[in-house]
Amino acid sequence: MKAYDVVVIGGGPAGSITAGTAVSYYPDKSVLLVKDHKQGMVPCGIPYTFHDIDVDGNIVKPKGKPPFDVLVDTAESLDLESRRIKLAGGEELEYQRLVLATGSTPKVPGWLPGRDLEGVFYVEKSVPSLRKVNEMVAGRKRVVIIGGGFIGIEVAEQLRKDGHEVTVVELLPHVLATAFDDEFCVEAEEILAGMGVELVTGARVTEIIEGEPLAVKLEDGRELPCDAVGLSVGYAPNSKLGVDAGMKTGPYGALAVDEYMRTSSPGVFAVGDCCERVHFATRRPVPVMLASTSTAEARLAGANLFELKISKSVTGTIAIFSTAFGGRTFAAAGITEQEAAREGFELVTAEAVSPDHHPGTLPGTVKQKVKLIAMRASGTILGAQASGASSVGELINMLGLAIQHKLTVSDLLTSQIGTHPLLTAPPTTYPVTKAAEQIVKRTVCA
Amino acid sequence: MKAYDVVVIGGGPAGSITAGTAVSYYPDKSVLLVKDHKQGMVPCGIPYTFHDIDVDGNIVKPKGKPPFDVLVDTAESLDLESRRIKLAGGEELEYQRLVLATGSTPKVPGWLPGRDLEGVFYVEKSVPSLRKVNEMVAGRKRVVIIGGGFIGIEVAEQLRKDGHEVTVVELLPHVLATAFDDEFCVEAEEILAGMGVELVTGARVTEIIEGEPLAVKLEDGRELPCDAVGLSVGYAPNSKLGVDAGMKTGPYGALAVDEYMRTSSPGVFAVGDCCERVHFATRRPVPVMLASTSTAEARLAGANLFELKISKSVTGTIAIFSTAFGGRTFAAAGITEQEAAREGFELVTAEAVSPDHHPGTLPGTVKQKVKLIAMRASGTILGAQASGASSVGELINMLGLAIQHKLTVSDLLTSQIGTHPLLTAPPTTYPVTKAAEQIVKRTVCA
Known part of the structure; x- marks a missing residue:
């Protein structure tokens, strides 16, 4: 069994920044990063693989050997008592400090009939699945995107630039409505409309109807015929590994952490989308999922693994969003x-x-x-x-x-x-x- | 004799923002702005009139009538005791509050032989003089700019884009050296050189030699033949009006002010390039001359004319510079x-x-x-x-x-x-x- 001072689970921005930060503050400690996929990608760049760049252009090309060990494998279970990790490949690892950076995956609306049909896709953060989605969508003219948040809008814009007919369906009265007040949403909608993206707001989807073409059915009875459907209704924290091991979670199912990114389990930290965030102003749990937030947490965790060296100057999470289209x-x-x-x-x-x-x-x-x-x-x-x-x-x-x-x-x-x-x-x-x-x-x- | 609650002298950004701010905080007070020239201009836009836009494109086009009175005239002298202003046009004005926003003018190096020759120009902040300079330079191929600060570099870039052969002579080892450390200056110099702007740094100019062509003579004996010479060696505060009336000045000749922009004379404020600035970190007087600094002072003065309503959250002046070329x-x-x-x-x-x-x-x-x-x-x-x-x-x-x-x-x-x-x-x-x-x-x- 291999033993490391620090094991980080998760190869996204939060995981890799934590591992790198750990090495630079604690050069004498051994650090291992465990990740599911060999190839990493720029998560925020995913929408742009539908037109501006290709999937390969979005893959993170490592500049030389990282300053920590890397193992491509999947953590199956944790024993927090003995500080051990069981890997899918059969190996076991021992750690002094564990960092969970297991990220988030697209929410699958379990209540939605047709969610698994051929032609229905999600924006997942892995190279193989992104390649598959890109290939699948390429040959389909009419695309309906369900969910008018940032990802939905960015994918819609890129598909439109790529020549597709694109419709975005949003439950709220406006697209981007969780980040902006109405006057900005309206401006954004005008620009999207000017690009030929059709917007259907304040509309609840009840079903994706099988057939050729597919159709997205709305609560008011309307049916939107299409050749592909993208589901972009948010991301859910990948906290299962920790939860199964008995770790505490917050109200939306993410791992509870303190101001130093420590979880309820001694020696275990959590960073990125899998950990709970508290809104800086309302002080309520807030499922902000941004790489910029994650990397800030990672820098804090990496520095604080063995000694608390750095405290946040800001308590709570503030979302800072930006996007561009048209x-x-x-x-x-x-x-x-x-x-x-x-x-x-x-x-x-x-x-x-x-x-x-x-x-x-x-x-x-x-x-x-x-x-x-x-x-x-x-x-x-x-x-x-x-x-x-x-x-x-x-x-x-x-x-x-x-x-x-x-x-x-x-x-x-x-x-x-x-x-x-x-x-x-x-x-x-x-x-x-x-x-x-x-x-x-x-x-x-x- | 006309009497106003507030008289502002100076039609640049500092003066007009002070007048506008005064009206909005003190709607019952009468406010007059006195300015030398009918047409105002965007001072920071001046370099761009040498190529990207024409002089008319840089003139401030008032949107409707300003919310204060405007008089085109020149203040000749002040009587601080009786609170009166004598104008060049012969009129006298009475004020309760006076704001001096008389700005700055290009420094003329009195020690430099040839500084007044035909073909030698300064970057003055008035429409008529800018028009004259633009016309004069247009027909002259080779231009030497003395002074590699922001204005000198921006004018040089624009003249180069306009097809001139341009040389910049700078006394310090690098251009832009008061705002940047060497590594940034070197990067800037490479870009300028790539555009074909010739740079002569660490060089002292001793004379502008009359003739056809003109020549800029350096201390080391070199002569740079040229058809026009631009002098851009900084700006000096226009504090004479206040000084002649007995107001106190600081070490570089600008009007002394406190944190609320009040001068040493009761009821008199000063804002913009004519007032003294203290460096936020060194606490020494610092001749920063930026419209962004001036307008911040103007907003403070305008709010504080009759009651101290707003204090600065920052004591001292911080220069924030930006520029773009190539x-x-x-x-x-x-x-x-x-x-x-x-x-x-x-x-x-x-x-x-x-x-x-x-x-x-x-x-x-x-x-x-x-x-x-x-x-x-x-x-x-x-x-x-x-x-x-x-x-x-x-x-x-x-x-x-x-x-x-x-x-x-x-x-x-x-x-x-x-x-x-x-x-x-x-x-x-x-x-x-x-x-x-x-x-x-x-x-x-x-």
Whole structure:
């Protein structure tokens, strides 16, 4: 039986960053990464394999030998008492520290008739299954995507670019509605419609009907004939390995962890989509599943495996989303106005729009829109949303940082920024500053 | 004699934002803006009038009537005792609050023979002079720019794009050397050289020699023949109006102000390039002249004219620069490593490089480089530099915010970020996080 100081289970971003971080903080410890598949991939790049790149272009090409051992095998069971792992290949491993980074898999709606028909696909995070899905969909003209979240929309856009007829069906009144307030969702829907993606929102799917063609049946009786159906209704944490061994889980079935990513079992950490996350503002469990969140957890766990060296400056999980389609970027950080209102926050919000170059006569200028959501009395920023050109992808990280560090609208208003004609909105109408100013004025002059 | 509650002198970004802010916080007060020229312009857009846009495209087109009165005239003198302003047009104005926003003008090197020759130009911030310079330069093939700061480089790039032969002469060992450390300067120089801009660094100009052609003479005896010479050796504060009236100035001749932008004279505020700035880290006077800094001051002054309503969350001035040429963006916030070392800070720095899309096979992927400069013991971030695609223009604002709010490298390391294949570096190698991590590791493992 092999023994390691550290065994990490899971070859995604969370697992590999934890293993690498462990080596660099604890160079004398032996570290093993166990992963199911030889080939890793960039999970966020998966939608783009439907057009912009091919599957091989999305495979992670290791730069030289990793600084830790790697074993391609599947962990079958854990014995937390004796600190042992049983592998599908028959081997056993002994560990001092175990890190579960087993990720998430697409939710399969067990209640949906037709979910397993030929032509129905899920966006799984493995190279073989992605290859299969790509090949299957390539020959089918009409595709219905069930679920208008980020993955659903990105896959829809790529399939459309690839020449398919694409329809997205969303249960909520708008696509992307968990990350954005209505006004941004509407803007996104207009862009998707402009690309020829058909949107059916506020619609419940009741069945996928077998036949040639297939059909997606809605609660109101409508049937959408199609040649393939993509199911993109969220991801569920892969916590079974831990659960079977007796580990504690949270309300949505992910492994419970503390602020240092320690689970309830001594010596066992969990990171990434398989571990429970708590919303930074509502303090409720929140199934955010983002590689950026996972890698932040991985860096923390890796550093803290044998000694608690680093504490988070932020308690709780903040989702920072960004995406781009039809040449427009949408990004959000923190809580939406609608969700915050439901939670009972007393809010004040503001939106500002500006050209994103200055003067606006410069080639390539587009409008940039920023919305801020703040607590009325303290001015604490709880959420931000933005749309514009690709620079919005980093602009949201500034707002994400502000939210995490509990800055107020007055902090944002008086913070100095950098502007440049070719790169940003003008200093006179920089929309982050202008939105913050509107909120401050409204509060001061109320 | 006309009397106003508020008189603002200066029609640049600082003046107009102060006037607008004053109206919105104090709707019952009468506000007058006095400006020298009818037509305003986007100051940062001036270099781009040499190629990307024309002068008219850079003129600020007012959207409707401003919410304050405007008078085109020049303030000749102030009587601070009686609170009166004498205008060149002969009129007198009375004020309750006066805001000086008189800006800056290009430094004219009085010691330089030939500085007034036909064919020698300065980058002045007025429409008529810019029009004249543009016309003059258009017909001249070989242009030497003296001064390799931001303005000098941007004008050089534009003239090159316009078909001129361009040489930049810089006194310091590198161009852009006050904002960037050597490694970024060298990268910038390579890009400029690749565009065909000739760079002569570490060279002192001693004379501009009259003749056809003109020639720029260097201390080492070299002569650079040319048809036009641009002088871009910094800007000096226009503080004369205040100084003549007895107002206090700081070490570099700008008007002394406190944290609320109040000058030494009761009822008188100063904002923008004409007022003194104190460096956030060294606490020394620092002649940063940026519209983004000026507008932040203007918003503060406008809100605080009659009551102190808003305090800065950051004391001191932080320069956040960005620019782009040859398709590459360079940006910096805070202090450089070289300047911080000279000042006596105990430093630790790190640099990280990553593709700015993920996977890196996505079209349009370029390398993004980030450097962080932090205080060794506390981890406080003092400076940041970055190069990459245009997204770096907003990325630097995240780092600027971190510096202003005294975040540490550990804060950056554990902060959650948003990443997206088409928009940012991957979460696994996001260079801000990676540079922060290197510093933390080096400190922990030292």
